[in-house]
Amino acid sequence: MANLRSRGLPRACCLAALTAFLALLGTPGVHAASECAEELIYESREDIPPRFRWNPADVFEDREAFDDAVAAAEASIPEMGSWKGRLGNRTEDIVSALNASHELGRSVGEIYFFARIQVHVNASDPGAAAMFGVASALLARAEEAVSFVEPEIAALPRARLDALLEEPSMAPYRHVIDNVNRTKAHIRSSEVELVLAGAAELTLGPRDISDHLLNSDIVWPTVAGENGEDVQVTPATYGRISRSLDREFRRAGRAALLRTYEAFGNTLSASLATHVQGQAWISRVRGYNSSLERALDEVNVSARVVRSLVAAVHGNFGAVHNYTALRKRALGVETLYPYDAGVSLVPNGEKRYCFEDAWTMAMTFWREIFGEEYASVAETAFANRWIDVFPNTGKWGGAYAWVAYGNHPYMLLNWGGTFNDVVTLVHEMGHVVHMNLTHTNQPYHYSGTSVFVSEVASVTSENLFIDWAIERSEDPKERAVMLNAAVELAQGTFLNQILFHEFEEAIYDDAENGRALTKETMSAVYLDLITAYNGPDMTYNASDGIYFLRIPHFYLNYYVWVYATSYAAGEAIASRFRSGDQGVVDDFLSMLKLGSSVYPLEAVRVAGVDLLDPFVVGTVMSRFQNLTESLEMALDVASDAESVVTVSAESEGAASRAFPFLLLLALPLVTYL
């Protein structure tokens, strides 16, 4: 309840996957940009046709309306304080305080959202930056103002809490109270909660420092591009560089990237170390044995689920190493280096997608697979400018969907015209539909779905979409591209996340046991992990360890395992769809409407998946192995075939794909603080 960040600001998502070092594929291109109705890159945001830009005025009409909302929220903060010390015997007081805190959370969430999405589409907009400053300060004050509510309720005797669960007037809050009851042991006195709430802004500091350094202050180097031109190597451009067919360009690009991370490595590492130490401090204050225990407890997920994920990967390293070996053979290189990990195994297989052609393809998929209720949300999203499609100077990299309660979701894309971008659109639409269905079916306090369930929604859709596209392709080369995409998706969304999780566990273990976290120690941990995961056919140098600084998710404290778990659950739900299970559409939509009104594992169970069943997790690695074997055969067939991937924009379902490298945005996902 005290947490406006997790409830009031339903989280942004995300990222289907992240790592460029294992990212795939493909050179964009047969379809020249000029053949699309739209351009791919616009110099100025104003040049982008309005229908491809989202419309913040749906939240607040203008700055004046924003200022009015800020004034109203500020005025309500003292009123919130009037409930302090009164939450006990009178149930109506508890209900009123909950209502007041949620209304404050809703209004401040909307203010923060409005400011932040405008910073995201134009980082150099001074007006947006000023609003964001106002909104951030207001958010911190509001968090302090409501911080007593949860501790006061938690301080009630167990018998009183049990009685509250039975009272009719508390019915709308039954799950909230149950959660308080469940986590009572970790909720501190109101004074301590006040300190924790006050520290919220401080604990977000390291991430902001890192973001500013990476996105604003560092002057990123240039290298010679495919045609000898200067290409700047930045966190945002590196994904594309890593997929280039020009090996020397890839090598130089990676070397320049790593050199820059190394040059700023002490500062960036100190920033990450401070973040980790801050989280470890919160875990300690709350009486957890570790930050991992806290992260799992927040979503009420058993450690058994995470342990079985790690064990499933370690037990199948052979399958992962076989894929590295296949990559080495397919590329025909004597030595395979990390800069070879992103390039397509099906060179020149990628076609260019115009956004509106891709949109038509995706709409067909949504309608066929999920039905009208789902498809109509998607249709509304584009028609009403919920989607910001194209990159422009000053816009954040990557893709996400985000929403403030009482408003429609907003989707940010950076359309590049690859199949990867089509899959990203499908992934993010999974979030948009989920947010929309949850918000239209749940009150504010159950609107903040956990990342865990959010990613299940998008991964289910994403996996089904790739299968759907493979089924419709008759071109062997194209099918090879798609299979490659499916393998890379499993690797990026499942395997890499487990690797990242292991990295997090190692550095948190150091922090929680008083050992130093430095550039050198963290690089060494990372290098050991990537070496173990990729096996003997990938050759690493000592300098590769610094790549950990490229992963923004380490600022999200034990967030990455969620991707892996969600992938496993999403794949299990997708299997139900593939088997023609009649009830699966209704079950899936029911899950999307639950929000946080039930615990995540229960929500997934509504869609027919029990993550405590080891079989569910185990099947992911079986699928990875099967996909890899199919890919190997498809590559053989494709190399024999003379066919060329069609470039017709009308060839619906004809798709090749680059694996997404998307930067996750700096959004407040801190829970319990």
Ligand SMILES: [Zn+2]
């Ligand atoms: Zn996502």
